[in-house]
Amino acid sequence: MFIAVMGDRSRGWLGGLAVAVLGGTFVLALAAVAQEWTAYLIWSDALRLTASLTPISAAVALMVPAIALAVVFHATQHEQAHGLGRLTGIMILFTGGMELVVVADDLLTLLIGWELIGACSWALISHKWRDIENPRSGLYAFVMTRFGDLGLFAAAMALYSATGSFDYAGIATLEGTFQWIVAFGILLSAASKAGQVPFSPWLFRAMAGPSSVSALLHAATLVAAGAYIIARLEPSLSLAPGFSVAAILIGLITALAGGVTGVLQNHAKRLLAASTSAHLGFMFVAVGAGYPGIAVLHLIVHATFKAPLFLSAGLAGDAAGSYRLDKMMLGQTMPIVGGLTAIAAVGLAGMPPAGGGWSKEEIIKAVEHTGYWLPIAVMLGGALSAAYTTRFLLLAFSWRGDDERSIEVPDRVETIGLGILAALTLTTSLLWYPPLAEALAALLAMTLPKGSPLMLGLSLAFVAAGVLGGVYLVRRHPTLGTSGATAAASDWLGLPKLITIDVVRPIDALARTAAWIDDTLIDAGPRGVAFMGRKGAAFIAEVDNRVVDQGIRNTAAFGDWLAQVSDRFGETISDGIPEGSARLTGMLGRDIRRLQTGLSHHYYAYIIGGVIAVIAILAAGA
CATH class of the missing domain: 1.20.5 (Single alpha-helices involved in coiled-coils or other helix-helix interfaces)
Incomplete structure (x- = not known):
């Protein structure tokens, strides 16, 4: 908050400070992981805050500041100068709140971090507050996620009532009603943060924030927190009857609905937001299938390619003056950005040899033991992912031969963060090398699932079909989703309207009725x-x-x-x-x-006096 209070400074000064703070955070996280760090803060005999690092939380604790460093540096170099200090400070605080969520070892500590990232997300989405629609969008996202947060509060109260403690370890000891409240309360809260159905529409409203905010929110902080927490607590939550099935259903429905929404979207940032919901849906499926480590691996890989895609969408949208994909076609004027985007896009499409393709295939392997239908459904979600990624890349960065537009191309400094993230995306491709993947799995204290060659071949065929479908839509229907029924369906298949009819209007009618009773009858x-x-x-x-x-x-x-x-x-x-x-x-x-007299005997006197003072202090301490 110190950075935010200081106000706007030069881009170089803010960028250097952001790198120093987040780089220091990464170093501290690395040291904590190496030393198997734990900590606690006692409030009273009954209340204490605890923190520790499991293999899963250690990996995420390193990922968060690594991604945030590149994203926040990009923000300092690209976003509007007015309010840049406030934006930078809150983004760093946002990252710190997520780190608290990751290291938390009890529900009380988790709630503090959970509330902090929720408040920061509202401030960041509403950053350009002079446009009244931005604060409204921030409030919409805040209220939607706050509704889900009620589940976490209920879970915390139930756990404390049953065990007299908020510690995660107590969840595994629960039975009956308390077990059900804790498990499904956490699942409800995680689903709202992760943008799962029916909470998905808030992610579209969150696009009112700067693109750098979207990158941080979708890759490494708020949205990622939902998938992380159920993966972190899966061994205890899975003991509750019905939890695993519920997690799979929520994730699968969201993956398919988000995939269709992404294919129909013509707004660059909203397309990527729909893809976030879909890929976090894959993670929910992996957790429900009993492979939380695979979910976390996909979470980390997803962060490396989703953050650069949002940054490139912001650069393209600012250059074209619109986020409409059919109005971009900036490959000729922004070839470097287009090339870096292509690297990240291969990961989102789930194509070999990108790390995103490897982690998606691991999710398919994780659900193979359930039969054929669930893996095929996940493959269908992968095909949709390949289709909307192809649309995004070809429309945003295709070549336009008669391009005579006056476009301000981003300078090299603005593309540094994008380049760092693209390099991280390339690094994850090494996961296709089996010995390296197995070594990483050992570090995370997990076992990689076994899959059949038949399923791998079928999955790659689905991906190829998705790419061909995306190419077809670009050539035949480049303006898909801009008007008519496809435009209505592109807004989460009409879910926001359903929420308005079934939730907003009844509550509004109840409030009006209460006001009428007060005004008329009382x-x-x-x-x-x-x-x-x-x-x-x-x-x-x-x-x-x-x-x-x-x-x-x-x-x-x-x-x-x-x-x-x-x-x-x-x-x-x-x-x-x-x-x-x-x-x-x-x-x-x-x-x-006055002490600087220039006379050496004065300085000797000062030294002797200091030595005497030190001796006196030491003697008093002894």
Whole structure:
């Protein structure tokens, strides 16, 4: 927050500070992993915060600052200069909150980190607050995810009621109702954060934030937190009857719905947002199948290719003046960005030899033991992923021979973060080398699933079909999703409208009814008497006056008092702190200069006095 409070500074200064802070975070995480670090903070006999690193959480703890470093540096070099200091500071705080989620070893510590990343996401989505639609989108995303957070609060209360502790270890000891509340409360909260059905529409509203925010949110922080937490707690959560089936159903439905939505989308960032929901759906499927380590591996690989895709979408959208894919075609004017995007796109499409292809195939292997239908359904989701990725790449960065547009090409500094992330994507391709993959699995204390060559061949055929389908749509229907039925379906297949009809409107009607009762029956007098009788109306009016209205009046009075105090003392304090600090610094400087006499015997006296003081301190300590 110190960076945010300091305000806007030069891009070089902010970029260097971001690299220093997040680089330091990565080094600290690496040291913690090497030393098998644990920590705790005792609040009381009953409440304490605990942190520890399992193999899974250690891997994610390293991934988060590594991805954030490249993304935040890109933000400092590319996003609008106005408000850049605030944006940089909150993005770093966002990363810190995610690290707290990762290292948490109890539900209370998890809740603190969970709430922190939720608040930061609202601030970042609403960053350009002068456009009223951006704060509205931030509020929509915040409320949607907050509804899911109720599950985590219920889980924490149930765990404490049953065990007298918030520790993760207590989850495995639960039975009956408490076990069900904890398991499905955490699943509900994870699904809302991860943008799973029915919470998926908030990811589209979150696109109101800068592209760098979208990259961080989708690759390494808020959205990733949902998949991470059920993978982290899977050994305990899977003991609850029905948990594994529920996780698979939520993930599979979201993977397929997100895939279809992505294919129909013509907005570059929304297409990528739909792909995030779909790929996190794959992770939910892997967790439900009993392979949380595979889910985390895909989470890490997904971060390496999803972050650069969002950054490139931001560069392309700013250059073209629109996020409409059919209006871009920037391959001729931005060939470097296009090439780096292609590297990341191969990962999103799940094509060999990209790491994204390897981790997706591992998920298919993980569900093979369930039969044929579930692996084929995951393959279908992979085909949809290949199709929308092909559309994105060919429309955004294809060559346009008659391109006479005046386009401001990003400079080399703006592409550094994109290049670092593309290099990480290339590095994950080494996972196709079996000895390396097995060594990584051993570090994560997991076993890679066994799959059949038949399923691998069938999966690659699905991917090839998806690529061909994407090419066909680009050639025959380049404006798909811009109008008509496809445009309506591209907004999460009509789910936002369904939520409005079934949830928003009934709640709004209930609020209006309550207001009508208050205004008409209670405050209006005669109507209330006619409806409830004189004594009933008088009683209700008295309660309303003493409880409801008095509370409002007290709140207003407090706000008025606070405003008067702020008007009287606020300016004095805000001016007095910096002015007093300046005066104190000047006074100290003048006094210290008096010690600089230039006479050596004075300096010897200072040294002797210092030595005597040190000896006295040591003697007192002894």
